[in-house]
Amino acid sequence: MENKEKSFLGILFECCNVYGRIYKNKENTHYEGRCPRCMRHIKVKIGEGGTNQRFFRAR
Ligand SMILES: [Zn+2]
Numbered sequence: 001m002e003n004k005e006k007s008f009l010g011i012l013f014e015c016c017n018v019y020g021r022i023y024k025n026k027e028n029t030h031y032e033g034r035c036p037r038c039m040r041h042i043k044v045k046i047g048e049g050g051t052n053q054r055f056f057r058a059r
Pocket of ligand 1: 013014015016017035036037038039040
């Protein structure tokens, strides 16, 4: 089943300067994911301004 709604956030992992995607958690409160290179875990709150941007920077 394919979900056409945007359930992920494109993100720039500044730790490694790579782009990736992080996905909504099941509570729909945050986007969560890991840097594909160093596996650093990141979490971005949904609905706080920045999520309207196509890309988000992980600091
Ligand atoms: Zn990294």
